[in-house]
Amino acid sequence: LxxxxxxxxxxxxxxxxxxxxxxxxxxxxxxxxxxxxxxxxxxxxxxxxxxxxxxxxxxxKLNAGKKYVVKVDMGNDIHLLGIMTRQDLNGTGLEHMGAGHCAVYVPISYQLGGYTIYLPRSRLTPINISVEDALRFAMTAGMSVEGKSNGVSPGNGQKVLS
Incomplete structure (x- = not known):
């Protein structure tokens, strides 16, 4: 049947x-x-x-006042969508990268993979989108237009990466 x-x-x-x-x-x-x-x-x-x-x-629910989804400024008007996984590198053995550096996971479209990059906070801009919606948007290469968890999506007049 x-x-x-x-x-x-x-x-x-x-x-x-x-x-x-x-x-x-x-x-x-x-x-x-x-x-x-x-x-x-x-x-x-x-x-x-x-x-x-x-x-x-x-x-x-991580910490209501903190923004975990960020826009990574790569220069030349190029941006990546990332999820901040560590606010600092203390206790990781990676402190030599510099004070003010943090860890950001950058998902790759169409798969459950990505890169963890370490960069200064000055290159990051917090954006108002949930982790779930950010991953959905990245893993569908931007084809996901309906935000499910908080209504933020390119289809409702708000810019996801603005």
């Missing part, structure tokens, strides 16, 4: 979500993660993915 695969996938996703909330299943997941954490390359990748997902899951 048409649509049965979609229905089965939805039921499976909900079932896995419910299982993850059970204490016994959570212990099993923790045990498997412990095993995976012993494999050098897997440990690095898994840790990075977990940190990124935790950052993105916090969304706009």
């Amino acid at each position: 048409p649509g049965m695969g979609l229905l089965a996938g939805l039921i499976l996703a909900i079932g896995v979500g419910l299982l993850l909330n059970l204490w016994l299943f959570q212990r099993i997941v923790d045990m498997v993660e412990g095993w995976l954490a012993r494999v050098p390359l897997v440990k690095t990748v898994l840790g990075g993915i977990k940190d990124l997902m935790a950052f993105l899951a916090k969304g706009n």
